[in-house]
Amino acid sequence: MLDTSTHVTDCSSDLAAKLRDAIISGRFMPNERLIEADLANAYKVNRANVRIALAMLDQEGLVVRERNRGARVRLVTDEEALEIAEARRVIEAMVARQAAERANDRQKAALRALMARMRAAYEKQDFNSYSQRNVEMHRAIQDIAANATANRLLQTLKSQVVRLQYRAILQSGRPAKSLAEHGEIVDAICANDAPAAESAMRRHLCAVKNALRQAMQAAKQGAY
Amino acid sequence: MLDTSTHVTDCSSDLAAKLRDAIISGRFMPNERLIEADLANAYKVNRANVRIALAMLDQEGLVVRERNRGARVRLVTDEEALEIAEARRVIEAMVARQAAERANDRQKAALRALMARMRAAYEKQDFNSYSQRNVEMHRAIQDIAANATANRLLQTLKSQVVRLQYRAILQSGRPAKSLAEHGEIVDAICANDAPAAESAMRRHLCAVKNALRQAMQAAKQGAY
């Protein structure tokens, strides 16, 4: 399985994981201050460990620190989100290619099963479930590619923008297209057709990026 | 200019930068233990800061930490080096494309000047200088693309393998090909031909990866 986490079961790494989760899931808002003493108190750890965890998350891009002013949740700008989407696109296209090169029968069957569940979720109009399956699908492909370096990069990139992705999914007509795009990717991987898998993933994430851009523009319009 | 460093002028970030430099330049050997007290003493900082710096470098992939056993310089395996080279390839191809889209006349002139210096170094058979210009060239292209996210990723990836890159350059016939490949990249960017720049960079880094693979195999043979 996909294991891109630090293997150190350190207290500070533990805390970093919890904080990461809290930031990603939105329990801390962007720009919210992360006060060492409070966190130490809330998570029942020492302030030294809080400091270390914050430094790690800073390195990871989830948090920004300023000297003598502490840490706050990093706000990723729209521009940055697009940069991230673009980087993700090229890496994940590579991953899809490698997955197509390496997929065995068991893995192909798993992909097809997952695809069926995506389709079912789509037909039931259960977009929550669909979104979940979507994540699982991409992770399954990453697992097949078994490229630890790429997986680490993708995890970092995705964690920085998860909160924005929701919007992209909600574009009208997007789920139908998304379903078709995933179908193409799965077909290519199951046929061990590496170039097709790469370009299908490229197209898919290009569409995702465009949906994201539109969602962001719509949000900007709405602000006026 | 390329500024992918943490903007925090923290004492711990300072130290992290120094340690990073020391590791990259080989003053610390792979697998060498990094003892907190020694580092604190050597760099005249507090042990708490050493801990934070080590945690950051761990997150960055330059160092591994094990609970109660401290940190050591991470040894990247051959397999991993290839993964990294592959990831670098797709990202830097994207960067070349963006550079081609965005390059203005001043930047194009700078690229051409750099190219001339590369050629001069090649003709003088000064491979030290050539290697240096090579690095500058890639950085210059990154600067033009101005994609902070991609630049950050590339910096991390490259820092993990710099010590291996030397070997790749020393392959026989490699410098001549390298020079030609860089020429194609520069030409494409100067023509604002994005697809050509992307594919030229792809080809270049594919060749680099192959050279790296050969160098690694040669090293392995030599060990017997």
Place this chain on the structure above:
DNA sequence: GACGATCAGATTGTCAACAATCCGGTCAGC
């Protein structure tokens, strides 16, 4: 009322001491 000096509270940065753990060698027992 606007502006700047000043102060208190909150927060981060630094430090040293202590506790917990690991690693290597030593020694008794078989």
Place this chain on the structure above:
DNA sequence: GCTGACCGGATTGTTGACAATCTGATCGTC
């Protein structure tokens, strides 16, 4: 001679106290 318990030095992990810095509020002056 080999195995395994055991011990001491080395190193990491934890803690609390204190210093330095920032932030926002208050107050006096113009």
